[in-house]
Amino acid sequence: MASLEIKNIRKSFGSTEVLHGIDIAIDDGDFLVLVGPSGCGKSTLLNMIAGLDDITAGEIVIGGETMNDRHPSKRDIAMVFQSYALYPSMTVEKNISFGLEMRKVDKAVRKQRVAEVAQMLQIEPLLKRKPGQLSGGQRQRVAMGRALVRDPKIFLFDEPLSNLDAKLRVDMRTEIKKLHQRLGSTIVYVTHDQIEAMTLATRIAIMKDGVLQQLGTPQEVYDEPNNLFVAGFMGSPSMNLLPATLVDTDAGIAANIQQSSGESINLLLKPSENHAQWIGKAVTLGIRPETITDPGSAEQNTGLVTQIDCEVNVTEPTGADLFVFTELGGEEVVARMRSNSGATAGEQAAFSFNMEKAVLFDQDSGERIY
Amino acid sequence: MSRPYQDSGVGAQRFWRVLIYTTLLVFALFYLLPLFVMLVTSFKSLDEIRQGNMMALPEVWTLEPWFKAWGSACIGLTCDGIHTYFWNTIKMVVPAVLIATLLGALNGYVLTKWRFRGHRWVFGLMLFGCFIPFQIVLIPMSQVLGNLGIAGTTTGLVLVHVTYGIGFSTLFFRNYYEAFPTELVKAAMIDGAGFFGIFWRILLPSSGPIIVVTVIWLFTNIWNDFLFGASFNAGEGAPMMVALNNLVNSSTGVKEYNVDMAAAMIAALPTLLVYIVAGRYFVRGLMAGSVKG
Numbered sequence: 001m002a003s004l005e006i007k008n009i010r011k012s013f014g015s016t017e018v019l020h021g022i023d024i025a026i027d028d029g030d031f032l033v034l035v036g037p038s039g040c041g042k043s044t045l046l047n048m049i050a051g052l053d054d055i056t057a058g059e060i061v062i063g064g065e066t067m068n069d070r071h072p073s074k075r076d077i078a079m080v081f082q083s084y085a086l087y088p089s090m091t092v093e094k095n096i097s098f099g100l101e102m103r104k105v106d107k108a109v110r111k112q113r114v115a116e117v118a119q120m121l122q123i124e125p126l127l128k129r130k131p132g133q134l135s136g137g138q139r140q141r142v143a144m145g146r147a148l149v150r151d152p153k154i155f156l157f158d159e160p161l162s163n164l165d166a167k168l169r170v171d172m173r174t175e176i177k178k179l180h181q182r183l184g185s186t187i188v189y190v191t192h193d194q195i196e197a198m199t200l201a202t203r204i205a206i207m208k209d210g211v212l213q214q215l216g217t218p219q220e221v222y223d224e225p226n227n228l229f230v231a232g233f234m235g236s237p238s239m240n241l242l243p244a245t246l247v248d249t250d251a252g253i254a255a256n257i258q259q260s261s262g263e264s265i266n267l268l269l270k271p272s273e274n275h276a277q278w279i280g281k282a283v284t285l286g287i288r289p290e291t292i293t294d295p296g297s298a299e300q301n302t303g304l305v306t307q308i309d310c311e312v313n314v315t316e317p318t319g320a321d322l323f324v325f326t327e328l329g330g331e332e333v334v335a336r337m338r339s340n341s342g343a344t345a346g347e348q349a350a351f352s353f354n355m356e357k358a359v360l361f362d363q364d365s366g367e368r369i370y
Numbered sequence: 371m372s373r374p375y376q377d378s379g380v381g382a383q384r385f386w387r388v389l390i391y392t393t394l395l396v397f398a399l400f401y402l403l404p405l406f407v408m409l410v411t412s413f414k415s416l417d418e419i420r421q422g423n424m425m426a427l428p429e430v431w432t433l434e435p436w437f438k439a440w441g442s443a444c445i446g447l448t449c450d451g452i453h454t455y456f457w458n459t460i461k462m463v464v465p466a467v468l469i470a471t472l473l474g475a476l477n478g479y480v481l482t483k484w485r486f487r488g489h490r491w492v493f494g495l496m497l498f499g500c501f502i503p504f505q506i507v508l509i510p511m512s513q514v515l516g517n518l519g520i521a522g523t524t525t526g527l528v529l530v531h532v533t534y535g536i537g538f539s540t541l542f543f544r545n546y547y548e549a550f551p552t553e554l555v556k557a558a559m560i561d562g563a564g565f566f567g568i569f570w571r572i573l574l575p576s577s578g579p580i581i582v583v584t585v586i587w588l589f590t591n592i593w594n595d596f597l598f599g600a601s602f603n604a605g606e607g608a609p610m611m612v613a614l615n616n617l618v619n620s621s622t623g624v625k626e627y628n629v630d631m632a633a634a635m636i637a638a639l640p641t642l643l644v645y646i647v648a649g650r651y652f653v654r655g656l657m658a659g660s661v662k663g
Contacts, residue, residue, distance in 0.1 A: 052556050073562035085557035089575035098571075102562035146561075 002063025002076075002153040002186060003028045004049070009058035011044055011210075018044055019210045021058070026203050031180050031187045035197040036207035036233070042190045043158060045207075049188060050079050050156050063153055073102070078147035079156040082163065084139045086131035086146075093118075093127040096145045117149045137168045144179075157189040161196065173199060194234050198222065206230050223357060228366035231286045231359065240292070242329045243363070244285040246278045255285045255360070257329040265328070267306050267353055274370050275360075283369060284361040289323065291354040292335035294343065298352035306353045312343050324349065412436065412631035419627050435628035439636060443629050445616045452633050454606075455613035459593060462524050462609055466531040467588045473532070474539020474584060475577060479569050481540070482547040483555045493544060500537035504597050515602060527603050531592045539584045546580040547573065582651040590641045610637050 004026050011019040019041045026032045034042040047053040049060055051072035060067045067075050078099070086095050096117060097110045105113075118124045121141045131139055140160065147155055157176075161169045177200055180187055191197055197204050198218045206213040206221060206229075214226040225231035231239045244255040247266065253275045254266040267285070269275065298305050313332070316323040317339060324335045324343045335351055343349040360369040407424055412435050414428040441451040480486075481493050511530060512521065520526035550573065558568045574581075599609040608616075614637050618630050 050556075050560060052559070072556075072560045077560065079557065079560050081553045081557060083551055083553050085551065085553040087554060087558070087572055089572075098558070098563075099561035102567065146557075150561075 003030075003061075004032070004154060004186060004188065005059075005061040006045070006049070007059040007061065009045065009048060009060065010056045011041070011048060011053065012056045017056075017210065019048075019056075022207075022210075022212050024205050024212065024215055026186065026188075028186055029184045031189065031200055031202045032205060033197040033201035033203070034188065034190045034205050034207060035192065035194055036213075037192060039209075040207040041210040042192075042207050046079075046156055046158055046188060046190045049154070050077055051075050076153040077156055078150045078152040078154075079158065080143045080147050080160045082159040084131075084143040084160075084163075086139055086142055088131055091128055091130055092123065092134070092142050092145075095131065095142055096149050099146065099150050113149050114145075117145045120148065121145050136164050137172065140164060140168075140172055144176075148179075148183075153186065155185055155187045157187065159191055160189075162191070162193075176200060195236060198234065204234075206233060208233075224368075225286070225359065226368050228284060228286075228361050231361070235288060237289050237323060237334045240287045240289065240328075240331070240333045241361075242285045242287070242331050242333065243282060244329065244360075245280065245282055246275060246360075248279050253279065255283070255355075255358075257285070259328070260330055265306075265308055267355055267358070268304055269355055269358065269360075270304060272370065278360070278369060282363050284363050284366075286359040286361060287333075287353065287355070288357060289334040289336045291357055292333065293352050293354070294335075294337040294341035295350050295352045296341070297338050298354055299356075302354065302356045304355040306355065308351050308353065309348050310351055312345050312347055312349050315343055315345055324351075326351065408631045408635060412628055412635055414628055416624070416626060416628060435626070435632040436636070438626075439617075439629045439633035443617055443626075443633065444620050445613055446620055452610065452613050452617060452636065455608055455610045456636065458524065458607055458613075459610040462527045462531070463589060463592050466528045466535060466592050467585055469528070470532045470535030470539050470588050471581060471584045473536045474541075475543045475574065475581070476569065477536065477540040478543025478545075478547045479573055481544045482550070483552060483568075483573075484565070493540070496537050496540050499534075500541065504534070508597075508601050512602060522603055522605065522607070524603065524607050527598060527609065530598050530602065531588075531595065535588045535592070538587060542580055542584045542587070543577070546577065550576070579651060582648050586644055586648055589644055593641050 004024075006022055006024040009019055009022045010017060022041075022045060024032070034045060036042050044053060048055050049062075049067075051067065051070060055068050062075060062077070086092075087098065090098065093114055096114050100110045100113065114127070115124075118127055121144060123138065123141050123145060126134060126138055126142070131142065134142065140163075143160070160176075161172055164172060173196060176189075180200075189196075189200060201218050203215065204218055204221050205215045208229050214221050214230045216224070221230060222234050225234065225239075228241065232241065242257055244257050244267075246269075247254055247256045249266055249268070251268050252271055254268045257265045257267065259265065295307055298307075310326040310328065312324055312326055314325040316325070320339065322337045322339045322341055322343060324337050324341075326333050326335065326349075337343055341349075361367065362369055410427055411419060411424070413431050413433070415430065415432055415434070418429060439451060440453050440456075442449055443451045445452065445455070477496070481489050515521040515526045515529070518526075518529075520529065554572055555568055558572050563571060594611060595609070596611040596615065599612040600615070603609065604612055614633055617633050
């Protein structure tokens with residue numbers, strides 16, 4: 001177990017730079033999730049930590065030691081691959097112990113360690129089988145066993161759950177989380193699935209086009225997104241983003257939204273010193289679906305709740321909740337209501353906007369306005 | 371409504387099927403005819419052959435020609451049969467096939483998993499080597515063998531066949547390993563396996579089908595080679611095919627067709643056996659590269 005520092009890492013393939021200076025530092029025992037859309041450079045970054053890709057510029061430090069020129073096998077890391085990468089000609093037991101064998105660990109010790117790991121992952125009955133005879137979930141466990149048995153400083157996971165079906169994915173997600181809690185190991189985990197990122201991470205790094213967008217705890221990146229990209233990427237359904245203008249009202253500074261019908265709506269904002277300079281300017285207002293509710297579910301204690309009647313376009317029942325779609329300022333807006341709130345498509349319904357956690361963005365740069 | 375259509379469809383299908391199978395059968399018999407003549411001739415006595423019924427089965431079956439071809443037929447001035455030459459060929463084929471296969475596997479491994487600048491060129495040139503006609507290299511090759519001091523030896527022939535073999539074996543292994551998941555190599559690297567460790571422990575054990583393909587290909591080619599054998603090693607150490615030629619050309623007055631045929635059958639048997647035993651792996655291996663996983 002060890003801390004990890006990624007210092008101004010750059011990666012170029014020929015003349016194209018794909019990573020433009022990434023800085024991330026995590027502590028011993030942290031669970032870092034690198035998340036972003038395809039092609040954002042997250043897997044490249046992971047491969048560089050593993051030593052499978054060359055570092056063009058910058059430094060990777062594990063446990064206080066620079067790793068740049070060290071062979072992957074000398075970095076004391078273990079990696080779980082998307083395809084599991086189990087050696088097809090070896091039994092599960094051999095697969096798990098191969099790394100130890102290469103490190104010339106004594107045979108008796110090997111056997112004991114394999115047995116421990118197999119018990120932890122509940123794969124004891126599979127030890128004599130070949131990977132071809134295993135199901136997807138079993139292969140996944142074996143791949144994790146192969147990493148666990150080495151007891152490395154850092155575990156690297158490269159989209160390990162993306163080949164599993166939906167139910168198994170959720171189960172394995174929980175197991176990985178349990179494993180992390182039990183072992184307290186440092187983990188770097190790559191995924192494109194923001195729910196996986198939210199549920200697993202202690203620290204999330206959101207990347208786009210080779211640039212780090214935000215690094216923080218799951219709650220931080222969810223509640224305080226740095227920019228429009230992070231706001232739209234994290235959360236499902238994603239944050240509602242509406243064009244608005246800041247106006248000064250008697251009650252304080254509010255976001256003004258012009259409906260296509262000509263109606264004008266003022267949503268009172270949480271007071272902030274910086275908002276004054278944006279008065280009269282166009283901004284983007286970000287509101288999470290769960291803060292737009294039916295009036296009965298709204299938290300009334302903040303004093304920042306505004307109730308508006310809008311026409312319901314579509315409703316999507318999920319069982320637990322009812323997602324209600326309407327239009328505000330020319331943009332589609334999703335609200336999360338109780339399943340028995342009675343909102344019906346084509347009719348008017350009351351929407352309660354809780355502005356406590358609403359965020360503002362500069363329309364031009366996409367950066368957050370605090 | 372659709373009934374008549376269906377019936378005529380089935381009828382037409384059957385007609386074509388019968389036609390196709392009949393044609394195939396006729397061609398198969400036609401191509402098997404020389405083999406048949408060889409076989410029956412090799413079991414006949416010379417007297418029977420002289421009667422001229424080439425296609426007839428032997429009236430009296432005899433193994434005498436086979437024993438003679440193996441043990442006492444005259445090749446040039448010595449009358450020991452072809453058995454010494456049979457072993458000559460084995461001594462040439464086995465090392466040549468093993469070395470060429472191993473080098474091909476190693477080349478394929480490097481060309482797909484340890485790519486270097488210009489790897490395409492290297493592979494392209496090796497492919498080019500596959501298509502150079504044998505005759506062109508005879509003189510330069512004899513010079514090289516002479517300079518190395520292995521002219522006229524089995525070792526020399528092994529070298530020649532390995533040189534020609536690695537072009538194809540590299541092609542086979544390269545295409546097979548191209549579809550081999552690179553993540554496995556990365557995983558082994560992190561696990562601490564080195565260059566050869568990955569090769570021996572990860573890649574080779576998964577290469578069964580393509581090894582079979584390469585071995586069959588090389589074995590038949592090298593076993594059947596006449597040109598290099600005749601050019602570089604025509605004496606005591608000559609391979610089977612050269613000896614067969616000499617046997618047929620060694621005239622002791624009477625042309626012993628039955629012995630010639632038996633010797634030719636002996637010379638062809640190993641390649642036939644290899645095809646019968648490993649033929650299905652051959653097809654499977656050729657297909658393996660095209661399917662992922």
